[in-house]
Amino acid sequence: MLIRLLREHLAPYRSWLAAVVAFQAVGVLASLFLPSLNADIIDNGVTTGDTGYIVRTGGVMLAVSLLQVVGSVGAAWFGARTAMSLGRDLRGALFSRVGTFSAREVGAFGAPSLITRTTNDVQQVQMLVAMACIIAVTSPLMMVGGVVMALREDAGLGWLLAVVVPALFVCVGLVVSRLVPNFRRMQIRIDAVNRILREQIAGIRVVRAFVREPYETARFGRANDELTDSALRAGRWMAALFPLVIWVVNLGSVAVIWFGGHRVADGDAGVGSLTAFLAYLMLILMSVMMATFMLMQVPRAAVCAERIAEVLDTRTSLGAPEHPEPLDPERSGWVDLEQVGFAYPGAEVPVLHDVSFSARPGQTVAVVGSTGSGKTTLVNLVARLLDVTAGEVRVAGHDVRRVAPEELWSQLGLVPQRAWLFSGTVRSNLLHGRPEAGEDDLWAALEIAQARDFVEALPEGLDTAVSQGGTNFSGGQRQRLAIARALVRRPSLYLFDDAFSALDVATDARLRAALRPATRDATVLVVAQRVSTILEADLIVVLEDGRVVGRGTHAELLAGCEPYQEIVASQLGTDEEVPA
Known part of the structure; x- marks a missing residue:
């Protein structure tokens, strides 16, 4: 050797x-x-x-x-x-x-x-x-x-x-x-x-x-x-x-x-x-x-x-296809999941079973469910950080397995469950989203992400040093900077994997209100634990043990989906009262 x-x-x-x-x-x-x-x-x-x-x-x-x-x-x-x-x-x-x-x-x-x-x-x-x-x-x-x-x-x-x-x-x-x-x-x-x-x-x-x-x-x-x-x-x-x-x-x-x-x-x-x-x-x-x-x-x-x-000598399990298909620009932002299933290697039980839904530009689709129901795995399948073991995930009209990974990822703005910042500065972290972005673009993204106030208060503003992992910022600040980084990119598909969990209720509400006009031409897929975060979603998908047990708007699910009713009931009087 x-x-x-x-x-x-x-x-x-x-x-x-x-x-x-x-x-x-x-x-x-x-x-x-x-x-x-x-x-x-x-x-x-x-x-x-x-x-x-x-x-x-x-x-x-x-x-x-x-x-x-x-x-x-x-x-x-x-x-x-x-x-x-x-x-x-x-x-x-x-x-x-x-x-x-x-x-x-x-x-x-x-x-x-x-x-x-x-x-x-x-x-x-x-x-x-x-x-x-x-x-x-x-x-x-x-x-x-x-x-x-x-x-x-x-x-x-x-x-x-x-x-x-x-x-x-x-x-x-x-x-x-x-x-x-x-x-x-x-x-x-x-x-x-x-x-x-x-x-x-x-x-x-x-x-x-x-x-x-x-x-x-x-x-x-x-x-x-x-x-x-x-x-x-x-x-x-x-x-x-x-x-x-x-x-x-x-x-x-x-x-x-x-x-x-x-x-x-x-x-x-x-x-x-x-x-x-x-x-x-x-x-x-x-x-x-x-x-x-x-x-x-x-x-x-x-x-x-x-x-x-x-x-x-190890080849990735997510390799590029031999003959990649180009994404359809007329279907930019389209997301379709058809009978998607996923099981980790060696696992006895699949994480996801027969999951199907569609999302289009201008729509917000929320995924909720108890811990371990497969929400993060679902986001990873859309981003092709994992490959489905059953069914098909399509982005812009093409199966993600038939698209060059770099072309697929160029369409995404991902905010992971654990907001990760790289060592450098606030500016360098935001420019990960789009290296050619100007300073006005950075401040506009920070404004939408409700991060402008605390960044302006920093001694060196955008040039303030960031330690590895962003440990010199609080959890909520890291999440808002990660959201701003995704906004700088201006993708056709936003993936928010429980990206609002560290925010207080008031900041969460302001951020959601600012996001709506900024993402009106894009598709937004949100994984959330807090019901208040997804009240206005166009479609809410409820997962339980990896299966879809309900889909619809907040009002529709509150009327006819027992698992969703339990989620809402568990949060009444704890975060805020959720109207029916």
Whole structure:
């Protein structure tokens, strides 16, 4: 999986990778010539007292060293650019893929896991590529070249290479094979720590209200201890690797000096040749050590690559049709539900059964019902945030499953049940609805949404900072800003999913009165809990256990629909008296 991921996403940077290989080759070749030149100085200059030869050969060594520096710096520069570009592309690809997911896919992965995959996992793959650009070419070239040059200096000691190098590979392979399962457990436990931390931060007020700080502390402590345990196990194996490599290197050096010393004493080799052979052995073993460092990163990067590829290979259940149908401009705002049913995957009972109704521009259709009756699911089906499992939802005369999602969503102004604001400013949040909107459009939308007064009272007005989720505003203020954002868009279909629940009765009444003229040319679909919000709706659809048990105006339902009568009766004397 790691190789496939790198092959696909490194393809645009082949020229940079070629430059890395070229510079690395230059640096390695320069490194391989230095011990041989040093041996020549010892055997032909130092032992004979030829100072001129020493100076000339020393000058060549300086030039070769400079070439080695150029090769190393060039390879590091191109390698860093390649690794950073890969990280940028992977994060962009993950973000784009997650942006296409429906609630089903997001729920399957979990938000904490998706965040970890986009940040930590990508970073691990990026680090591997950065190391590979420096080491992957250098190590094999230096290893092969070192063996050739060492045998060229003294073939009689070649048997030492046949013993030391395989021994080093065995040690490295043993440790790396133990690292893979530990790194896999680490990534899963990082997800768990991330999830619990997000829950505790988001729900801090609930935790404090129920005095659950000790329990949450213990829960986080358990997840943290599990992560620490996995990290320590991996760390112990990684810590054992370096001493093993050093032990083999030192043992090999002692063997070269011992057996090489005997060959020098017997006149079979020169002092310079022995020095060069020892230097080449060190280069070979150092190349193995460098490869070891990269191999230490490979298991974790491989696990991360699997997790990244899992997201990139997941196709959304709400994909665009192969041959999308264009929306009919003459039917803009038309909404038709025909015998719609929906069941969540694995659920025993459908959420919606045989729901049918129609809405046209200029009409307001309200959906009411008890908690869990399927109201929000119905809105999500119209917006195609979910796909029906039975029946058909048509917008502008076309089944929403046969329309390009972007074209469908461009017709909608959605205010979700939980009003969500993005970090930025009030202005930037309103411009999410229509980026080209002017300041007059923004203030007009705020006026209709009954938000102008409190926005004008803010220290910086439209440029007042908004924290993530809009937590620096009250629930009612967030709802009104979310409604204003939908109004800025001027869609042909408004979807208000319990968007007035945080408003007081007086503000709710003023907002509804201001909305009527502003939305007279559009279709309005409202999900509401409060009866006063939907009194003037052209059609009220009553849901109970996912089925339509009544439809009509307020007066018609009050006269002949028992579930609606119960809803109205439950609110008498609590919110306001609802006239018959």
